[in-house]
Amino acid sequence: MTGAGPAPLRTLPVGRHALLVEVAGTQEAQALHAELLRRRDAGALPPVREIVPAARTVLLDGLADPRALAADLAHWTVPPLPAAEAPPVVLPVRYDGADLAEVAALWGVSEDEVARIHSGTEFRVAFCGFAPGFGYLTGLPERLHVPRRATPRTTVPAGSVGLAGPYTGVYPRSSPGGWQLIGRTDAVLWDTGRDPAALLSPGTRVRFEERA
Amino acid sequence: MTGPNRLTVVRAGALTTVQDLGRAGYAHLGVPRSGALDEPAHRLANRLAGNPEQCATLETTVNGCAVRPESAVTAVVTGAPCPVRVDGRPVAWGAPVRVPAGAVLEAGPASAGLRSYVALAGGIAVPPVLGSRSRDLLSGLGPDPLTDGMSLPLGTPYGPPGAADVTPWPAPPASAGGLVLPVVLGPRDDWFTAEALRTFAGPGFRVAPASNRIGLRTEGPALERGRPGELPSEGMPLGAVQVPPDGRPVVFLADHPTTGGYPVIGVVPEGALAGAAQAAPGTGVRFVVVRA
Known part of the structure; x- marks a missing residue:
């Protein structure tokens, strides 16, 4: 706040x-x-x-x-975000993304430390876009913001966990993408046969949990 | 009738999709509204077929489509005018026609405009996704576009087809005369130079061939930004006129992304978008600034 x-x-x-x-x-x-x-x-x-x-x-x-x-x-006073009531959604992640070394270099830490920092951060879905169920998660401090890849990939697999600017996100399905990929989750982000279809919606708190 | 009626796609056409009134209410999840691009034509087709207006119809593109119902059914073709035939025999456009069991209903190439709507009594009864049967071409929700040989379920007819003497058809935008789109300026008109705002309200824009259900793209003058930098992503409504870095305005149609990072110079009121749905590539476009 x-x-x-x-x-x-x-x-x-x-x-x-x-x-x-x-x-x-x-x-x-x-x-x-x-x-x-x-x-x-x-x-x-x-x-x-x-x-x-x-x-x-x-x-x-x-x-x-x-x-x-x-x-x-014009007359509203918006209170600060209320304290969390529900527990966060936990997404298990294998930190083995194609850009893990790149992100480690940008952060100036080891690859293991990237996983430790990322899984130790509490995120919140600021908004969705790009594709159904794709959440833009905030929570990383500014010094850990990284640029998009200079050249986007034509295919990023579903479940890929990426970083771009102030955001972390998980690709709900295979698509082109320019985010720096640090890992992958098996969690199903989007399923129209499920209610709700979106695992993450604006306001959802999220934690990533490292899986070997 | 023996069991629910179905139809077989005999000729899918260039691009034929199932459309209804769309899936509003999910923009915050990144889900476009989707739905028939020429909504008045879709609603009219349903009314004439005796359907509620939210029933799913077939939206064709440029060259129509042909379908063969298993059982007899009432059908109506509206939107872009086109020759309508039942087993090769000319029948009325814009009026209920009876298609006998096993006969082929064909909506031919559009003689004006782009998109015709084929309503069948009972509607196309594919399972809804998030409350809608519309195919959303941006995110791939809803039933696949039609392919030759595909089978689609039909719903149970609601009652007698609607009676109408006249089917109103607003003259499609002619390629020379052009499409006139009213625009309410904002929210980001202050991102453009005064010259760009004059250019925007002036002549020279045409519908670009890359236009689709996501947006009506234009070619012609480029609008220059008055300020550098990037706009953080923000929500985009239907009809938003977004200006990407190449300066050519894009009018967002039903399958548009729900958030975007290029400035929106103005918004076309929803009621004017049916014309955009029927404007062929090369059609002149005139943006007319109107008050909110």
């Missing part, structure tokens, strides 16, 4: 039925998202089709009267 007092929410109109609420950063966006869900569950939010959190915004789409909600939002 940042120690700064609450900054006013900046709302930008998006077309005729949506609003983009802009905040200072990812912590604030996650806190705003949690507050929007809390108010929606409490019946204190006008009907809205989609609530889409992202890096430092939340999009509210499908509003009958976005101006009225924008005016209301």
Whole structure:
């Protein structure tokens, strides 16, 4: 949590039925998202089709009267993220990714230490995108942020655990991708035959557990 | 009737997909809304076939498709006008037609526009995924695009087909006259130069051949950004006009990604997107800035 007092929410109109609420950063966006869900569950939010959190915004789409909600939002005080109630989702990982050595070099530690640091960090799904069930997980301190690969891979196997910028993510299915791969999990991230289909959704806390 | 009706795909066409009204409500998981691109045409086809509007229809692209139902069924073709035939015999476009058991219903090549909608009484009854039978071409959810020989289940007809004297068809955007798309500026119009905003509202844009269900791509002038740097990923609504680094605006259609990192200069109201669904490559595009 940042120690700064609450900054006013900046709302930008998006077309005729949506609003983009802009905040200072990812912590604030996650806190705003949690507050929007809390108010929606409490019946204190006008009907809205989609609530889409992202890096430092939340999009509210499908509003009958976005101006009225924008005016209301100007008076909101968003509390910091509440303490975790449910235990985190634990994803078992073999830290044997193709870019493990590269990440170790960027972090200035051994490969074993990469696994130790990554599995010792508590992550939170800031938002989803790229593919159904792909979560952008925050939690790594800034000094451990790494760039994307200069050349993306044409195929990244399902279950690959990668790093890019401030995020960690797990590929729900085989796809092209430019993230630095440090390991792989057998966890099924996305299954439309399961309810819920997505193992990780915005707000989910995640821990990775090292498997030999 | 002996058991539920099915149809066999005789000619799949260039790209024919099962579509309904889409799977709204999952954008936060990275799931596009999907659904019929020309939603009014899809709804009309269902009404004329006696179906609720959310029933699944077949969305064709450019050259139609042909299907053969096992049992007799009422069918309606709307959207892009095209010759409609039952076992080779011309029948009405935009009106309920009776397809006898084992006869071939064919929607021919579009004479204007791109996408025709084939509704069959009872709807295409493939199992829904996250509440929708739509094929989402970005993330691969929903039934596979049609292939020759494929078999699809049909639902039980709801009742008598709808009666209508007239099928309204908004004139498709002509390749010369062009597609007019109203745009509400923002949320990131401040990322562009004043010159770019003038260019955006001016002539010279055409529908690019790379357009698809994900987006209507344009070729023509490039819009210059007024500021350097990257925009962190943010939520993208249907109709968002995103400007990638090459400066050519892309209008997001039903299968668009739910988050993106290129600035959105404006948003086309949903009601204007049916025209975008029917605009062939080469069609002129005019963005007209309107008030929110």
